[in-house]
Amino acid sequence: MSGRDFFSVERWWSVVRKEFLQLRRDRITFAMIVAIPLMQLTLFGYAINSDPKHLLTGVLVEDHTEFTRSFVAGMKASSYFDIVEELPNEEAGRAALARGRLQFVVTIPPDFSRRLLRGERPALLLEADATDPSATGNAIEAALELPQSVAAKDLVGPLAALAGGSPPFEVRLHSLYNPEGITAYFIVPGLMGVILSMTLVLMTGLAITRERERGTMENLLAMPLTPLEVMSGKMIPYIFIGLIQVSIILVAASAMFHVPFEGSLLTFYCAALFFIAGNLAVGISLSSLAQNQLQAMQLTMFYFLPNILLSGFMFPFQGMPAWARVIGEVLPLTHFHRLMRGIMLKGNGWSDLWTDVWPIGLFIVVVMFVALRFYRRTLD
């Protein structure tokens, strides 16, 4: 076979054009491209990790003074806490938390103000229902900062001495039910990879089986197109789709969830491009393995499940058993999670990211080889 027989840019470009034209007319797919990232981000993002305000809070104040009123007012002003109940005693507070009626109970002990004025640095108790740690996380942070601001405002004149240095009193946090939390920032970068895997693998998974089912595959096979031209040509439009999706998620992550972005945008897009290519390779090889579109969808789900469960998206990677971690290390999504968290949260550069880049590259090569191997050149 001469080089011209194996790959011709002109023929390849004809496939690319054809796919773009068909994609343009496929309104549902087009809607999916935009809607899925937004929908998933909203659903997952807010369900798993949000920054809710106006959380229901009860107070048990056993010391009514200017300071304690100021503290309660400060909590309200943070807008995280809605003081909805004055509790008669500690038991009532615990019961309300257990039933989920309240998310926070603030207890101010009887001799709080007196001890404060004596400079004994007394403690307030903030009890939180941390079943959903992400829901209460930001509120807790706000509460922990209150002593400083209350002190600055109220300890004036002769009491100013108490305000200097360390806070004059502390908020002692008592997280119930789920003491260690997962942060919002952890989830959203992970969602990026999950959304890309889901949409891209599915869409390319259908690419070749669709031709087969519509009867147009016979025509493609009868033309002088090589497997590489057809497959890579079909992948190109989805690379753009992937990049659009990544951008949507990036903007939404910052607008809706205030996820910081520490790294470089170029690094971010390069990593994304790599991961997109990996997903397309998987999709196209599933497509050449499957007989019809239904099978392609089933295979996609089959691929999707371990990705969700073992990539460190659902469960902390280090907490998984060794065999699960081995599977996880093979999956591009695992490495992409690390890349995204590294770039977005830690501001890592290529020297730090390299260890998660090459496994994705190896994965692409192997999968593309499988895809070409199983691409049927005839109707046999």
Added chain:
Amino acid sequence: MSAAAAPVIEVHGLNKSFGDKHVVIDLALQVQPGEIFGFLGPNGSGKTTSIRMLCGLLTPDSGSGTCLGYDILKQSGEIKRNVGYMTQRFSFWDDLSIRENLDFVARVYQMPRRQEAVERALEHLGLAGRAEQLAGQLSGGWKQRLALSACMLHQPRLLLLDEPTAGVDPTARRDFWEELHRLAALGISVLVSTHYMDEAERCHKLAFIAYGRLLVQGTAAEVVESQHLSTWSIHGERLAELSEQLHGQPGVDQTVVFGGALHVTGRDAAALQESVQRAARAAGLAAQPIDTGIEDVFIHLMNESGAAQRLRAE
């Protein structure tokens, strides 16, 4: 086109099975340049499989041959570049416009002056005004014309057409055949499969295939000649009844009612004559001998191969 010119298709001993179903058995074919070669046979007789083997879409289990001088086993790339193949089912893209479909084909075949070729094809099709319409919105006849002009676009020397006129109205079919004859006159060879008998008579040469076996090939006259059949025609009414009576009579192999005439065909001319004349007299109708038509021959062949197949199966 001299008589010495190499055949465009020359294959022998082609076999193909799917599972335990032997679909094509020892196929041998020869198609000369500029010939319209009709490939006839009932549904499921192996026509599509044979054509697919010729253009490299299926690999024969055994056998060998050439298509346009290229080895059908080793040079399918060359064959694909030089053959126009029209699939039985419309296989262009419904969600591309007419122009986009043609443009795609032109690009795939790396045609020089692509735009021009596409415009010329549109003009020729008479679809220049509707070029932006989606192919999926075309009627059956138009789809078939689009498919033909798309597989003609790269100016192949050989056309393989798989039941191109199935489900197309008679006017469109007539136009289509006129187009084929124009192409043949230009020196393009055409292998066309069909199960319309009237189309058989428009081919230069014919081959009849049933149950995977090629039973006879040659010109229409040669095919008719080869079967040594005599046919009688009886005109009149209530021919169905007469047809019933004639069944199984000595010399009568088959009876076919054609509107106002009953064709009775058989191998044994003398016995046939006697049976027909006796039955016609009894019914008070006139019977006269006629030339055996290609249609009579094919019905005869189909019946015979059906019986033979049943015998083999037992």
